[in-house]
Amino acid sequence: MTIARRLASRRVRGLASMLGLAVAYLSAAAFQAVAVEANPPLRTGTLVIGDRVTVTVELARSVQEQARGLSGRRELKPGHGMLFVYSRPQPVGIWMKDMRFSLDILWIRDGRVV
Numbered sequence: 001m002t003i004a005r006r007l008a009s010r011r012v013r014g015l016a017s018m019l020g021l022a023v024a025y026l027s028a029a030a031f032q033a034v035a036v037e038a039n040p041p042l043r044t045g046t047l048v049i050g051d052r053v054t055v056t057v058e059l060a061r062s063v064q065e066q067a068r069g070l071s072g073r074r075e076l077k078p079g080h081g082m083l084f085v086y087s088r089p090q091p092v093g094i095w096m097k098d099m100r101f102s103l104d105i106l107w108i109r110d111g112r113v114v
Helices: 004-039 063-068
Strands: 046-049 051-059 080-085
Touching: 046 063, 046 080
Parallel strands: 051 080
Antiparallel strands: 046 051
């Protein structure tokens, strides 16, 4: 095999490797985009606090919905939030996995913010 053919063969292998890496990277990026957008909005309701504040809330009722929360969402519209519904008072831990924006957390009990 001549030197020219060996160099051409190396270039082809190098380009093939780079193409393979590019495809793998783009596939991973596409999967991440799909995974992030795979957290669709939940059923909504209206929360009224006092006489002045009305918030449209997504209702996180199941353990799975509560664990997922707002993870991966790009934004939350003004006047919107998520309400975690529990059947009884209990200790609750909140974490912000994969959050892209800051959160304000209110604890509500017996119709009052505590």
